[in-house]
Amino acid sequence: MAYPSEDLGWQGDLLDLDAYLERIGYEGDRAPTLEALRALQLAHVTAMPFENLEIVLGRPVLLGVEAVQEKMVRHRRGGYCFEHTELFAAALERFGFTFAPLAARVSMGAEKLLPATHAVALVEAGGERWICDVGFGAGPLEPLPLTDGVRSRQGGWAYELHRLGPELGGLTGVEHWELVQEGPRGRVRRHTFPIAPAYRIDYDLGNYYISTSLRSPFTRRIFCQRYGPDFHHELDGARLISTLADGGAGSVEERVLEPGEVPKILATLFGIELDAADAAALVSHLEDRLEGSS
Numbered sequence: 471m472a473y474p475s476e477d478l479g480w481q482g483d484l485l486d487l488d489a490y491l492e493r494i495g496y497e498g499d500r501a502p503t504l505e506a507l508r509a510l511q512l513a514h515v516t517a518m519p520f521e522n523l524e525i526v527l528g529r530p531v532l533l534g535v536e537a538v539q540e541k542m543v544r545h546r547r548g549g550y551c552f553e554h555t556e557l558f559a560a561a562l563e564r565f566g567f568t569f570a571p572l573a574a575r576v577s578m579g580a581e582k583l584l585p586a587t588h589a590v591a592l593v594e595a596g597g598e599r600w601i602c603d604v605g606f607g608a609g610p611l612e613p614l615p616l617t618d619g620v621r622s623r624q625g626g627w628a629y630e631l632h633r634l635g636p637e638l639g640g641l642t643g644v645e646h647w648e649l650v651q652e653g654p655r656g657r658v659r660r661h662t663f664p665i666a667p668a669y670r671i672d673y674d675l676g677n678y679y680i681s682t683s684l685r686s687p688f689t690r691r692i693f694c695q696r697y698g699p700d701f702h703h704e705l706d707g708a709r710l711i712s713t714l715a716d717g718g719a720g721s722v723e724e725r726v727l728e729p730g731e732v733p734k735i736l737a738t739l740f741g742i743e744l745d746a747a748d749a750a751a752l753v754s755h756l757e758d759r760l761e762g763s764s
Contacts, residue, residue, distance in 0.1 A: 478669060480556065480571070481535035482563030486543065490561060493517065493543045502566040504596035508612045510565070511602050514558055519548035519740045520607025520695040522688040524681075527751055531681040533674055535560045548742060550680070550688065552673045554605030555589035562593060569593040569602075573672055574649075574663035587676050587686075588661050589668070592616070601631060601649070606660070607695030608651065608702055616647070616665075625699025626715020628652040634662065653702070654713055654720035691759070692732075692752070696740045703739045708756050710735060729756035 487500075494513040499506050524531050524541075531553065532538070538553045539560075549557075555571055562569045574588040591602045593613065600613035611624040618633040634646040645665040651658050680686050687693065694705040700720075704711040708727045714720045727735060733749035736742040744752065 480559035480563045480670070482560045484535040484539075485557075485560040485564060486539060487561065487564050489543050490539065490557065493546065500565055502568070502595065504598075504600075504613075506565060507567065507593060507595045507600065507602070510561065511558075511604055511613055512611050514554070514604050515609060515611060516698050517741075518542060518554065519742060520550055520554070520605065520693075520697075521548040521740070521742060522550055522681075522693050523547075523742070523744075523748075523752065525688055526692050526755055527748055531677055533670070533677050546741070546743070548694070548740070549605070550607075551587075551589045551605030552677045552680070555591060556670070556673065558602065558604045559591060562591065567593050567595065570667040571669075571673070572663050572666065573668040573676065574661040576661045577659055578661075579659050585676075585679065586663075587680050588663075589673060589676070590661075590663060592665060601647075603649065607697060607704075609697050611697075611699060614649070626653065626720055654715055655722055692756070694736065694740050694742065705732070705735065705740065707759065708732060710739075712739075729753045729760065732756060 494517040496510055496513040498509045533552055533556055535556060538549065538557050541547050542549050542553060542557060559569065559571050569591050571589060571591045573586040574590050575584050575586050576588045577584060589605055593600045593602050599616040601616055602613045603610060609624065609627055610622065610629050614622050614629055614631055616631060619630060622629045630650045632648045632650060634648055646662060648662045649660045651660045680688055683689060691707045692705060696703045700715050702713040708729060710725055710727055712723045730753055732752060733744055736744060
């Protein structure tokens with residue numbers, strides 16, 4: 471069965487590539503090389519935060535390159551995994567990479583089976599296969615080689631990919647992998663994924679669940695992340711967690727913000743500038759949650 475090409479592509483033709491590259495501060499070659507892939511991912515993940523503020527503000531999360539670049543590039547906002555990965559995939563398409571976006575199941579150490587609500591990309595470069603995870607909010611900074619057990623230290627963080635046994639999927643010939651992350655807060659089994667291509671319609675379905683379901687953590691509270699070689703900031707509701715890494719050792723600081731502090735913290739630590747109306751709505755949301763918990 472043949473599907474229409476517009477269903478299978480990643481809308482690279484709709485991407486304002488110059489504006490996207492300016493947004494992330496990328497000035498390298500626009501060619502499908504391993505060096506370009508590494509630099510492109512590093513620029514993307516350190517420039518664009520993870521955030522779910524549209525949901526909290528009562529607006530839908532829209533996918534498709536035109537909507538995503540309007541929000542994340544032109545309005546200099548962040549997004550969550552489906553938004554990040556669609557934008558990154560459009561850039562990969564324009565650079566000429568051979569790649570396939572994938573769907574992943576976030577576990578964060580949980581043993582139960584969870585839905586496929588995360589997005590990563592499998593990219594070929596330099597004669598090898600690499601996993602690019604640009605939309606998790608906690609790295610990696612660079613692509614990870616799809617090689618069992620290889621440890622990749624990036625700044626103050628470390629990552630490993632492990633090939634899992636056939637019992638996870640039960641399908642002969644389908645590879646299943648797990649991403650493990652290590653930092654000052656310990657070692658975490660982060661998510662699993664099969665090497666099976668996902669398409670934009672699959673991300674539309676996952677996005678609908680994540681942005682509307684009462685079971686989704688992103689419909690209940692603010693959640694933002696900003697990440698770099700030696701720091702990771704998280705805003706979970708009004709709780710700010712800052713992890714500073716130093717070669718695997720480091721510190722974790724945590725404090726609860728007053729609702730009125732949050733817009734300034736979003737601007738200074740996360741690079742998210744809200745207009746006055748959105749800032750007031752966010753403060754009101756936090757005050758309502760604080761009142762409801764008392």
